[in-house]
Amino acid sequence: MADHSLNDMAAGQRASNDPPKMEARNVDVFYGAKQAIKNVSIDVGMENVTAFIGPSGCGKSTFLRTLNRMNDTVSSARVTGEITLDGDDIYSPEMDVVQLRARVGMVFQKPNPFPKSIYENVAYGPRIHGLASGKADMDAIVEKSLRRAGLWDEVKDRLSESGTAMSGGQQQRLCIARAIAVEPEVILMDEPCSALDPIATAKIEELIHELRGRYAIVIVTHNMQQAARVSQRTAFFHLGTLVEYGDTSEIFTNPRETRTKDYITGRYG
């Protein structure tokens, strides 16, 4: 597919009933001389969960990390093109990256709570961003975040216990609560269930359903059933390019591109 048609396709999504929260245009990512992402243009909507799928090494995580400038932490990484959040260029020199990462939160593959209490894990972000006006206010933020992450009832009587002492699934929901606590607009999830058992995975998927609409959510997943279950929009990446982006039901039942079809039918990957 010619590059311009992907741009047209992305632009077309703006006219849909899901206004874009983030827009990426002609994004390239290099690690040193090696190009990992090639001319990707995509919109991420507010109402839909967007899944990034594709074979290992195709660039899903790399592209996801461009959306909150996590690639800045990799010295060899270089990003070109344009990515906006509510129309503002996130790579502009005026963009405050700490603020950006609060607005575009991230949940990683392996749950990574701080070695602090459950309460402190959630309170840390609001404290550094000055979001609470006192102890009662902070308590309310912690409770609300843990409730939204579906964890409150399990932890309300042990908020002072260590976040790292919980089960993997609970730790991942704690990391989601930690992201939620700073009132993000977008939540990026990089294979959030790959270290979890099926029951913990089901809880995270249920949570994604509940969070949908309140936050723009993008999830990278290797698990196609998971993409089909949790997302309304799916982007298929291959060798650093965005091959196809569309409604999840269409991508899985009637893909337009042979490469997409081969991947979802298990011919490679």
Ligand SMILES: Nc1ncnc2c1ncn2[C@@H]1O[C@H](COP(=O)(O)OP(=O)(O)OP(=O)(O)O)[C@@H](O)[C@H]1O
């Ligand atoms: N920090 C890095 N330095 C150099 N190359 C990297 C780095 N991170 C990723 N790459 C390379 O960029 C390409 C895309 O990797 P990326 O991790 O984004 O793919 P992916 O689709 O998310 O893969 P997986 O599904 O295995 O996580 C790969 O060739 C990978 O080796």
